[in-house]
Amino acid sequence: MTLATFIFVLLGFLLVVVLTLVARGTSEEAPEAIPDAAALHSPFSREATTPLLSRIFSASDLQYVQRQNNPHVLRLFRHERKRVALLFLSDLRLRTQEIKALHARGALTATSPNPGAEVRIAFGYFSMLFFTAVLSLLVQVFGISAIRFLAVPASALAGRLSTLAQISQSVRDVAENSASR
Amino acid sequence: MYASVENEFVESACRNLQGHTLSQVHGLFAQLIYLASTRDYLSGVYHHDGLEYEYGSQVAGEALKRCHTELFSKLVALPLPALVDELNAYLTSSGTDFAHSLLLWDKLQIYRVTPPLDCPRVSAEFFLSNVKIALAILYSRARNRRPDLQFELPLR
Numbered sequence: 001m002t003l004a005t006f007i008f009v010l011l012g013f014l015l016v017v018v019l020t021l022v023a024r025g026t027s028e029e030a031p032e033a034i035p036d037a038a039a040l041h042s043p044f045s046r047e048a049t050t051p052l053l054s055r056i057f058s059a060s061d062l063q064y065v066q067r068q069n070n071p072h073v074l075r076l077f078r079h080e081r082k083r084v085a086l087l088f089l090s091d092l093r094l095r096t097q098e099i100k101a102l103h104a105r106g107a108l109t110a111t112s113p114n115p116g117a118e119v120r121i122a123f124g125y126f127s128m129l130f131f132t133a134v135l136s137l138l139v140q141v142f143g144i145s146a147i148r149f150l151a152v153p154a155s156a157l158a159g160r161l162s163t164l165a166q167i168s169q170s171v172r173d174v175a176e177n178s179a180s181r
Numbered sequence: 182m183y184a185s186v187e188n189e190f191v192e193s194a195c196r197n198l199q200g201h202t203l204s205q206v207h208g209l210f211a212q213l214i215y216l217a218s219t220r221d222y223l224s225g226v227y228h229h230d231g232l233e234y235e236y237g238s239q240v241a242g243e244a245l246k247r248c249h250t251e252l253f254s255k256l257v258a259l260p261l262p263a264l265v266d267e268l269n270a271y272l273t274s275s276g277t278d279f280a281h282s283l284l285l286w287d288k289l290q291i292y293r294v295t296p297p298l299d300c301p302r303v304s305a306e307f308f309l310s311n312v313k314i315a316l317a318i319l320y321s322r323a324r325n326r327r328p329d330l331q332f333e334l335p336l337r
Contacts, residue, residue, distance in 0.1 A: 050259060055305055061261040065314070070321040073314070080310040088303045 049158040056084055057151035062144065078144045085147050085154075089136045092157055096128040099161075099168050106172040115173045124164040132158055187240065194236045194244030198229070204246070209256055210271035216249040217295045225298050250297045256307045264316045272319070282326070283320050 038106040055061075103121055107113070135153060138146045206212045218229050227245035228238070236244070256264065274281045286292065292312045296305035 052301075052304055052307065055258065055260075056262070056303075064260075064262050064316070067317055068321060070318075073317045073321050076317050077314050080314055084303065084307050084310050087306055091301075091303050 028155060030151065050155050052157070053088070053151050053155050056088060057147050057154070059148050063147070081147055082139055082143050085139050085150070086136055089132045090140070090156065092161055093129060093132045096125060096132070096164065099165050100125045102169040106168075114171055114174070117167055121164065122166055123161065124167070128161060128164065131160075135137065143180065173177070189241075190236055190240045191243045193234055193249050194240050197235065198244055198248055202229070202231075208270045209252065209259075210269055211260060211274065212266045213249075213252055213295050214271070214291075216245060216252060219245050220249070220298075222294075226307065250300065252296050253295070253300060253308070254304075257304050261282060261311060261314065264311055264332055265298060265318050268312065268315045268323060269271065280332055283323065287316055287320075 062077070062081075065074055068074070099123075107118070131153070135150055135157070138150065183317045203212050203215070206215050217226075219229050221228060227249070228243055229241050232244060235241075256267070256295035259267065272286070273281070275278055293309060296308060
């Protein structure tokens with residue numbers, strides 16, 4: 001094994017470890033006070049999440065807090081925005097896993113599998129997990145300075161999740177229809 | 182057909198609620214607290230005697246829930262400065278000692294019961310987080326005006 005290969009493998013391993021730690025950290029931080037079982041199953045469309053995301057990642061709120069000239073308030077603001085941004089990303093990840101579990105259950109009983117759709121779902125699932133982990137890592141490392149630039153990619157991820165849910169739903173619908181015939 | 186008729190009743194009940202009750206409650210925050218307080222803590226079902234008398238408990242409950250959700254969405258969408266103003270207006274409206282109200286709100290976290298049950302977790306947490314920040318801002322302003330304030334706001 002050459003030195004370059006060793007460094008490449010080591011970097012890959014470190015990335016996996018860091019992403020795992022980030023994922024664990026964010027799910028542990030998620031508060032349990034808000035009952036959201038129904039909300040978890042609600043559609044997660046890009047249109048619905050964009051206004052909320054632009055609020056979470058708003059730069060004007062930060063400027064307003066900076067004008068207050070109070071380091072304690074600024075620290076609290078930074079902490080809270082980071083926490084909510086990570087919560088949003090962990091929610092995306094949770095919903096992705098939920099779609100995958102739902103899809104896997106349906107695939108077990110499917111009589112006419114659609115390999116093309118399965119590949120798209122698998123790719124969508126892994127890319128969602130990867131990108132949410134990368135964004136979580138950026139938020140963890142760079143904090144609020146990164147948050148300001150993440151509204152667009154986070155919104156794109158929400159859209160990607162919505163597409164994934166639609167593909168999975170259409171595959172399950174086809175399976176159910178063929179099973180009922 | 183039945184659903185659309187029921188929806189019309191719910192919309193009518195919403196308009197009734199906004200025209201008669203909510204218009205008497207000044208400020209978005211006060212309205213939110215009012216609507217959240219009409220929800221039973223154990224069952225999560227909304228109650229309003231006048232509305233139930235006129236529309237029946239199911240339609241009244243649905244109307245209260247809808248108004249609560251709409252108002253909450255409006256507050257979630259508010260920029261932070263506007264939310265601070267709303268909270269300030271609410272806390273000063275009762276005439277009780279402002280510093281005491283601030284301390285009470287921080288200590289008891291009364292605002293945690295305000296999100297509707299079926300709102301997404303991120304929206305609820307974002308709103309609660311904003312209220313916490315707004316409380317800190319109001320406290321820092323109160324401290325600037327009255328350096329003699331004896332308490333520290335133990336914001337978590």
